[in-house]
Amino acid sequence: QVQLVESGGGLVQAGGSLRLSCTASGRTISSYAMGWFRQAPGKEREFVATISSRGGSTYYADSVKGRFTISRDNAKNTVYLQMNSLKPEDTAVYYCAKSRYSPPETARYAYEYWGQGTEVTVSS
Secondary structure: OOEEEEEOOEEEEOOOOEEEEEEEEOOOOOOOOEEEEEEOOOOOOEEEEEEOOOOOOEEEOOOOOOOEEEEEEHHHOEEEEEEOOOOHHHOEEEEEEEEOOOOOOOOHHHEEEEOOOEEEEEEO
């Protein structure tokens, strides 16, 4: 079992920045890709970013490319999502997830453990 706990969400003005953290416990995540997803009110949960097990490969949704950066510190069992130039359309609950696989994955079915989410609100 792996427990994932996200933190760092909050209220920010458009153009601002936030850094989300996701800390895992119960098992090391160093052999697995990790991902961030988000779900806005009334919408499906969508892929945001993913990083390979060693951090060498990353992929982003087109909507966040160039603004968000995913990273990880396997020694701390933690994954980060640096979000810059935030827009009101980035408002959502952000979820961290652990993949079943080592390479980065964009599909939800590839992820077996999910955190409870952290809320991000971007005001205009």
